[in-house]
Amino acid sequence: xxxxxxxxxxxxxxxxxxxxxxxxxxxxxxxxxxxxxxxxxxxxxxxxxxxxxxxxxxxxxxxxxxxxxxxxxxxxxxxxxxxxxxxxxxxxxxxxxxxxxxxxxxxxxxxxxxxxxxxxxxxxxxxxxxxxxxxxxxxxxxxxxxxxxxxxxxxxxxxxxxxxxxxxxxxxxxxxxxxxxxxxxxxxxxxxxxxxxxxxxxxxxxxxxxxxxxxxxxxxxxxxxxxx
Amino acid sequence: xxxxxxxxxxxxxxxxxxxxxxxxxxxxxxxxxxxxxxxxxxxxxxxxxxxxxxxxxxxxxxxxxxxxxxxxxxxxxxxxxxxxxxxxxxxxxxxxxxxxxxxxxxxxxxxxxxxxxxxxxxxxxxxxxxxxxxxxxxxxxxxxxxxxxxxxxxxxxxxxxxxxxxxxxxxxxxxxxxxxxxxxxxxxxxxxxxxxxxxxxxxxxxxxxxxxxxxxxxxxxxxxxxxxxxxxxxxxx
Numbered sequence: 001x002x003x004x005x006x007x008x009x010x011x012x013x014x015x016x017x018x019x020x021x022x023x024x025x026x027x028x029x030x031x032x033x034x035x036x037x038x039x040x041x042x043x044x045x046x047x048x049x050x051x052x053x054x055x056x057x058x059x060x061x062x063x064x065x066x067x068x069x070x071x072x073x074x075x076x077x078x079x080x081x082x083x084x085x086x087x088x089x090x091x092x093x094x095x096x097x098x099x100x101x102x103x104x105x106x107x108x109x110x111x112x113x114x115x116x117x118x119x120x121x122x123x124x125x126x127x128x129x130x131x132x133x134x135x136x137x138x139x140x141x142x143x144x145x146x147x148x149x150x151x152x153x154x155x156x157x158x159x160x161x162x163x164x165x166x167x168x169x170x171x172x173x174x175x176x177x178x179x180x181x182x183x184x185x186x187x188x189x190x191x192x193x194x195x196x197x198x199x200x201x202x203x204x205x206x207x208x209x210x211x212x213x214x215x216x217x218x219x220x221x222x223x224x225x226x227x228x
Numbered sequence: 229x230x231x232x233x234x235x236x237x238x239x240x241x242x243x244x245x246x247x248x249x250x251x252x253x254x255x256x257x258x259x260x261x262x263x264x265x266x267x268x269x270x271x272x273x274x275x276x277x278x279x280x281x282x283x284x285x286x287x288x289x290x291x292x293x294x295x296x297x298x299x300x301x302x303x304x305x306x307x308x309x310x311x312x313x314x315x316x317x318x319x320x321x322x323x324x325x326x327x328x329x330x331x332x333x334x335x336x337x338x339x340x341x342x343x344x345x346x347x348x349x350x351x352x353x354x355x356x357x358x359x360x361x362x363x364x365x366x367x368x369x370x371x372x373x374x375x376x377x378x379x380x381x382x383x384x385x386x387x388x389x390x391x392x393x394x395x396x397x398x399x400x401x402x403x404x405x406x407x408x409x410x411x412x413x414x415x416x417x418x419x420x421x422x423x424x425x426x427x428x429x430x431x432x433x434x435x436x437x438x439x440x441x442x443x444x445x446x447x448x449x450x451x452x453x454x455x456x457x458x459x460x461x462x463x464x465x
Contacts, residue, residue, distance in 0.1 A: 071460055078458070123450065124449075
């Protein structure tokens with residue numbers, strides 16, 4: 001069956017490729033090559049009761065329905081937002097009593113398109129300056145930053161002097177009256193070796209007990225799912 | 229955003245002939261920016277799930293076959309390739325002949341799919357999918373792509389149901405897209421692409437990429453994972 005509609009004429013009839021200059025290679029067509037990216041073999045969960053099979057069927061079916069609905073909903077919401085944005089900026093131009101939402105109706109139901117005081121962040125100001133000029137851009141936008149300290153790396157590099165490093169950092173911020181800008185969060189997390197090592201270091205019962213305290217991040221995804 | 233061209237290119241049209249709806253594709257000689265970086269991340273489609281499970285779309289959409297390869301933005305004057313994260317593509321050297329062909333293209337940036345490694349088909353080929361430019365709709369971009377590329381030696385059409393399996397190191401562009409002539413026709417195309425994968429013995433096609441015909445190609449450098457809801461991908465699996 002031909003494709004339904006041609007968007008443009010065929011540019012050139014199919015051509016055979018010219019011979020590649022340079023490197024001559026032996027054809028190893030009949031020999032199976034070891035593919036470094038061959039899919040991994042995973043152990044298969046036994047299914048004596050048939051429950052696994054039913055769950056897999058339901059998860060795959062429902063995930064497919066959910067993906068399709070989710071994508072459709074995203075697309076349609078985006079279109080409605082785009083239409084509403086035009087109204088929002090035209091209707092409210094010159095006013096300062098700005099509602100948080102616009103109501104969109106059909107004969108039996110309605111949805112609200114909300115415009116919250118939340119914006120995506122930009123890597124630099126160039127598109128803002130291009131849109132409204134430098135003065136206006138500087139009036140309504142500012143640089144923001146977050147300094148992050150990799151605690152694991154700092155510990156590794158600073159060793160025993162880590163306490164001095166932390167107190168020095170606190171003193172530095174205090175000296176500039178910026179103590180409140182410095183926040184810290186202390187957590188307990190597994191070492192790099194834990195994920196593999198737990199299977200030899202602990203019994204299944206101990207691992208169950210550890211799971212209750214520090215559960216592994218688990219996900220169910222369809223086999224062959226790719227990111228793009 | 230206008231695209232620039234090298235004056236020594238093969239396009240013999242005058243700037244006036246190329247001016248189309250106020251946008252000139254031949255503006256001034258290419259002056260490289262240092263360091264070279266893409267003006268945008270490639271547009272990332274929303275995941276629309278399987279096409280046969282998806283609700284009907286609103287508006288006028290074109291459906292391109294989605295090819296299994298490496299998404300890349302190509303800077304045609306220098307033959308530089310960037311991945312979808314805006315970083316230099318590490319396998320750029322494997323597309324030398326195709327990049328040489330694209331040096332004859334008057335459009336500065338092209339959104340392409342690189343065919344390498346994932347399967348044995350069309351090795352070293354670049355499939356031109358789109359022209360990143362902010363002011364033109366998909367329909368107009370596709371027409372302009374055709375105008376700028378079709379006469380360049382080494383550029384071939386890719387008829388979705390007749391994949392030139394022996395072709396290598398070339399530039400291809402789709403000769404057709406599936407259109408909104410009804411869900412039934414699209415579902416038949418959907419099935420046929422899967423049948424073709426079986427014949428080819430690999431996952432050459434991954435599904436459909438639906439693009440709204442009136443959609444622009446908005447530039448954004450905020451995040452490579454930001455989705456563009458006017459493009460929707462439908463995967464077989």
